[in-house]
Amino acid sequence: MSSLQDEIRAAAEPYPDKKSAVMGGLRLAQNEYGGWLPPEALVEVAEALDLTPAHVQSVASFYDMYNLAPTGEHVVEVCTNVSCALVGAQQVVDAFSEELGIRPGETSEDGKVTLRTIECAGGCGYAPVVVLDHRYREPTRPEDVRAIVEELRNG
Amino acid sequence: MADELQMVLAGADERDLTNLAEYRAIGGYATLEQARGMSREAVIEEISSASLRGRGGAGFPMGRKLSLVQPPEAAGKPTYVVANADESEPGSFKDREILSRVPHRFIEGCLIAAHAIGSRHVFIYIRGEYLAEYEVLKAAADEARDAGVLADVTLVIHRGAGAYICGEETALLDSLEGKRGQPRPRPPFPPIAGLYGSPTLINNVQTIANVPIILDLGVAEYKKIGPESSPGTVVYSLSGNVERPGNYELPLGTTLRELIYDVGGGIPNGRQLKAIIPGGSSVPVFTPDQIDTPADFDSIQAAGSFLGSAAIIVVDDRACMVQLALRAEKFYMHESCGKCTPCREGTRWMVGLLEKIESGRADHADLDLLRNVCDRVEGRSLCALGDFAVWPVRSYIDKYRAEFEAHIDGGACPYGGSSSVRGVMAPIDLHRHLPLAEVPA
Numbered sequence: 001m002s003s004l005q006d007e008i009r010a011a012a013e014p015y016p017d018k019k020s021a022v023m024g025g026l027r028l029a030q031n032e033y034g035g036w037l038p039p040e041a042l043v044e045v046a047e048a049l050d051l052t053p054a055h056v057q058s059v060a061s062f063y064d065m066y067n068l069a070p071t072g073e074h075v076v077e078v079c080t081n082v083s084c085a086l087v088g089a090q091q092v093v094d095a096f097s098e099e100l101g102i103r104p105g106e107t108s109e110d111g112k113v114t115l116r117t118i119e120c121a122g123g124c125g126y127a128p129v130v131v132l133d134h135r136y137r138e139p140t141r142p143e144d145v146r147a148i149v150e151e152l153r154n155g
Numbered sequence: 156m157a158d159e160l161q162m163v164l165a166g167a168d169e170r171d172l173t174n175l176a177e178y179r180a181i182g183g184y185a186t187l188e189q190a191r192g193m194s195r196e197a198v199i200e201e202i203s204s205a206s207l208r209g210r211g212g213a214g215f216p217m218g219r220k221l222s223l224v225q226p227p228e229a230a231g232k233p234t235y236v237v238a239n240a241d242e243s244e245p246g247s248f249k250d251r252e253i254l255s256r257v258p259h260r261f262i263e264g265c266l267i268a269a270h271a272i273g274s275r276h277v278f279i280y281i282r283g284e285y286l287a288e289y290e291v292l293k294a295a296a297d298e299a300r301d302a303g304v305l306a307d308v309t310l311v312i313h314r315g316a317g318a319y320i321c322g323e324e325t326a327l328l329d330s331l332e333g334k335r336g337q338p339r340p341r342p343p344f345p346p347i348a349g350l351y352g353s354p355t356l357i358n359n360v361q362t363i364a365n366v367p368i369i370l371d372l373g374v375a376e377y378k379k380i381g382p383e384s385s386p387g388t389v390v391y392s393l394s395g396n397v398e399r400p401g402n403y404e405l406p407l408g409t410t411l412r413e414l415i416y417d418v419g420g421g422i423p424n425g426r427q428l429k430a431i432i433p434g435g436s437s438v439p440v441f442t443p444d445q446i447d448t449p450a451d452f453d454s455i456q457a458a459g460s461f462l463g464s465a466a467i468i469v470v471d472d473r474a475c476m477v478q479l480a481l482r483a484e485k486f487y488m489h490e491s492c493g494k495c496t497p498c499r500e501g502t503r504w505m506v507g508l509l510e511k512i513e514s515g516r517a518d519h520a521d522l523d524l525l526r527n528v529c530d531r532v533e534g535r536s537l538c539a540l541g542d543f544a545v546w547p548v549r550s551y552i553d554k555y556r557a558e559f560e561a562h563i564d565g566g567a568c569p570y571g572g573s574s575s576v577r578g579v580m581a582p583i584d585l586h587r588h589l590p591l592a593e594v595p596a
Contacts, residue, residue, distance in 0.1 A: 014311045016233070016276075016351055019333035023316055027283075051333075062335040062492075064317030065283045081245040082436045083394035083468055085482055090578040119319065119486055120245040120436075121284050124394035124466070125401040134286050 004032045008048035018049050022059050025049060026066055035075075036067035064118070072107040072114035074152045076100075077131040078140075080117045083124035088142070092128045093117060095145035113152050157413035160380065161404050162388045163364045167256040173291050175298040178259040184304055186367040190267045191306075195226070198271040198370070205369045205377050208385050210249075211239055211322075211359025212435070212463045214452040217366075223346035224272045225354040234274040235350045237331065237357040238265055240281040240292075241315050241322040244435035245486060246466030249390035250360040252402045254281070254288040257364065258295035264363035266308060267370065272356050275308050280327050283316040319490035323538045324357045326492065337492045338538035359464075361390060381407035385452045389465045393419045396426065396471035396575075407451040411441070414450060415469055426471035430555075434463025436483050437543030439550035460550075475574035476555040477562055480548045481509040482576060487544035498541035501532035505548055512559060515567040522559055526552055 007028050012021035025048060029041040037060055046053040060066040076096055080089045093104060096115050100108050107114040123129035126138035132148065140148070170177045178184070190198050203218025227234045242250040253261055265277045281289050289312065296310050313331055320326045321336040328350050330336035349355025365387055369377050378386045390404045391414055398420030405418070411431055415421065422428050431441040433450060439460040441448065448458045455462040470479065488502035508525040511517040529549040532541050552559055561569045568574065
């Protein structure tokens with residue numbers, strides 16, 4: 001029994017049905033496994049909560065925040081939904097693309113940074129919204145991008 | 156001139172209300188004590204008389220929901236309060252403001268609601284992306300627990316993981332039960348059979364945050380604010396092409412003109428107003444001549460749209476409406492959970508047809524087909540996402556038809572490369588990253 005499984009079981013305690021902890025369990029496993037969920041991680045979550053790995057995978061594949069493939073060391077997410085789009089989100093995406101030399105959906109060659117677009121992050125009044133390793137940076141303009149990338153590369 | 160009126164956010168400009176002592180200093184949690192001294196029926200009667208309508212989008216009276224929930228003795232099992240903090244309607248960011256600035260007022264509302272239905276279990280479902288907000292809320296909940304404020308109530312904060320559909324109440328319940336977040340057939344409605352099959356009250360963050368205000372102020376005073384059919388204030392979220400975007404709490408019924416021009420400072424850079432989306436990206440669009448519509452549930456509906464989550468998106472004259480429709484539709488295609496065929500397949504059809512129109516490859520029959528697909532998707536799914544996928548597209552076509560036709564007749568986007576939303580087509584495969592050949596150590 002791993003300490004990850006103990007942690008997942010502890011997270012299940014407040015719920016009347018431990019199955020409810022599958023989302024929290026996946027989050028814990030993703031952190032433990034370096035930012036993504038390899039098949040072994042899904043099995044660990046399943047074992048901890050007495051679920052089938054198939055069920056755990058069905059949940060993991062449903063939600064955008066679970067990574068089923070490895071990411072770079074840092075993840076840059078740019079919202080391109082309506083409110084951000086209206087104030088220039090695409091130009092922010094383009095600036096990151098150019099600075100990193102990759103398209104959204106890709107990871108820089110040095111494995112440092114994954115770039116992706118996301119749907120509305122709920123920062124519409126502070127648009128365009130960029131999420132850097134789960135922390136919102138609002139607003140982010142194209143001219144801010146070079147410094148952000150530099151910091152990520154050195155960080 | 157419209158003036159802000161802070162009730163839900165009251166005191167947050169002057170004090171750090173994330174702190175329990177500060178919240179208590181302005182009378183916080185006194186209303187909870189008062190409510191706990193009242194009978195359940197008396198609390199429900201207050202909320203019902205105040206005509207508090209749900210701020211999450213549907214505007215359903217909270218009092219009706221409360222009175223539908225069977226008490227645990229009658230149900231023979233525990234009952235639940237579920238707070239919907241899965242704010243994810245594009246354009247909406249009001250709950251975030253409440254969670255991060257007045258978390259105790261929201262928690263107090265949760266506890267009063269629990270008392271009103273005789274429940275000892277509160278679940279708060281907060282969207283996974285709201286990490287900073289989760290941290291504030293969790294600290295506030297821990298502080299309240301340590302101070303004994305929760306009494307015998309358990310409060311669990313459950314984090315989502317990125318799925319718009321989980322804001323839909325039955326999908327949220329499935330997600331909370333550890334499944335894929337997919338809507339359930341209704342009936343039974345959650346007050347009868349909700350979380351774990353038990354009677355469940357489920358309300359939006361802002362609705363719940365209004366509960367202590369109503370009990371504190373009294374029904375008569377509360378009903379003096381805003382229109383009779385939907386009293387109180389609402390936190391309007393202003394975004395898009397407006398000079399001062401942000402959250403502003405005002406009485407319901409403030410007109411769109413007051414919100415966009417007085418509060419929001421108008422359209423930047425001398426541009427013209429082209430469109431107003433009055434309730435988040437899912438609702439039918441308004442044209443500039445509808446700007447004097449009061450922004451409350453009934454007035455907006457009478458004018459042909461919905462107040463939704465009071466998220467007002469302002470669009471200036473640089474935006475191509477076909478591109479905007481395509482952007483909105485790609486979102487609904489991505490977020491469709493796949494359970495109901497009309498929504499799952501219809502959103503793909505709509506995206507395909509819109510792409511064809513935008514690229515100038517469509518003929519007039521394609522536009523008619525798109526309009527027809529809209530009618531065939533609407534009202535045919537278990538939840539409203541199918542409708543949300545239709546309303547922007549159909550209303551853009553109906554109100555800006557000449558622009559759609561210009562794409563067809565001209566064989567290209569009439570904006571050339573100059574539309575403000577150019578390029579924002581968000582291919583949904585870009586949301587996930589590609590597997591790497593080599594995994595970085």
